[in-house]
Amino acid sequence: MSQYNLEKTIPALERSIEFFRPHHLELRKRLIVVCGSIIGCTVVAYIFAEKIAALFISPLFKASPLVYKLVYTNLPEAFLAYIKLALLVGVICSMPVAIYQLWSFVAPGLRENEKQFAVTVVFWSTLLFLVGGTFAFFAVIPQMLTYFMSYANDGLEPLPKLSQYLTFVARTILAFGLSFQIPFLMVMSSKAGLVQAAYFRKKRMYFYIAIIFLSFLLTAGDFMATTLLAIPLFFLYEAGIFLSKLFKKRQPTAK
Numbered sequence: 160m161s162q163y164n165l166e167k168t169i170p171a172l173e174r175s176i177e178f179f180r181p182h183h184l185e186l187r188k189r190l191i192v193v194c195g196s197i198i199g200c201t202v203v204a205y206i207f208a209e210k211i212a213a214l215f216i217s218p219l220f221k222a223s224p225l226v227y228k229l230v231y232t233n234l235p236e237a238f239l240a241y242i243k244l245a246l247l248v249g250v251i252c253s254m255p256v257a258i259y260q261l262w263s264f265v266a267p268g269l270r271e272n273e274k275q276f277a278v279t280v281v282f283w284s285t286l287l288f289l290v291g292g293t294f295a296f297f298a299v300i301p302q303m304l305t306y307f308m309s310y311a312n313d314g315l316e317p318l319p320k321l322s323q324y325l326t327f328v329a330r331t332i333l334a335f336g337l338s339f340q341i342p343f344l345m346v347m348s349s350k351a352g353l354v355q356a357a358y359f360r361k362k363r364m365y366f367y368i369a370i371i372f373l374s375f376l377l378t379a380g381d382f383m384a385t386t387l388l389a390i391p392l393f394f395l396y397e398a399g400i401f402l403s404k405l406f407k408k409r410q411p412t413a414k
Contacts, residue, residue: 185264186264189261192260193253193256196257197249197253199249200249200250201245201246201250204244204245205242205245208244211244211245212240212325215325216325218300219319222305222308223304223305223317225317231321239322240322240326244325247329247330251288258281262280262281283342287339288336288339291337291338291339294335294387295334295335296328296332298387299331299335299384299387299388300328300331302383306383306384339392341392341395342396342398342402345396345403346399346403349403350403355403356403359399367396370389374392
């Protein structure tokens with residue numbers, strides 16, 4: 160009996176593998192494109208690493224007159240700091256490519272009118288990411304640095320390390336950019352049928368609490384920065400509910 164079941168199972172597995180093989184090859188091709196984009200953007204970012212680092216350091220110097228330079232304590236630290244900075248900037252700059260490749264992988268299973276929506280999806284997702292990163296750099300990070308530097312005085316000299324500071328700024332920009340993707344993720348989950356717009360309305364209070372908690376973690380406990388992040392995310396969440404409902408209504412009914 161077990162031999163009979165085995166003889167039936169093996170062909171079924173082979174058919175399943177053959178069925179999913181084109182999807183695996185397509186996913187592999189998309190991932191290669193994304194990785195190539197990240198590598199290319201990282202190389203370009205490393206060429207301009209010093210200028211990017213100077214741009215990232217400028218808010219720190221403005222936050223406190225006691226800080227006029229950064230330090231590094233290990234010989235390869237500056238080199239590795241520029242490598243990490245270039246990699247994070249490469250990931251940030253390659254986000255539009257990654258979003259487009261993700262949508263292109265999903266698009267073959269969608270209707271023709273939904274495929275035409277790809278350009279709009281990439282545009283708005285990229286725009287939200289750029290808005291989040293810009294908001295973090297020009298609004299949140301200066302406020303956070305001013306708060307952190309307020310502890311410095313003549314008897315307590317701040318000596319920020321180059322590697323840790325650059326990583327902090329790049330990660331904050333990346334985190335805010337991803338956080339501003341909330342409407343995009345809500346619309347996509349609604350269009351995919353995973354979650355209904357009504358669910359977001361019913362669970363609004365729980366998501367608000369989650370947004371406050373996430374904002375608190377991303378801003379390292381700075382209450383002012385938490386407020387600066389949480390308030391826009393509340394509006395983006397409400398926008399996500401509205402857009403999810405709007406695009407759900409636009410779907411053609413089955414005949």
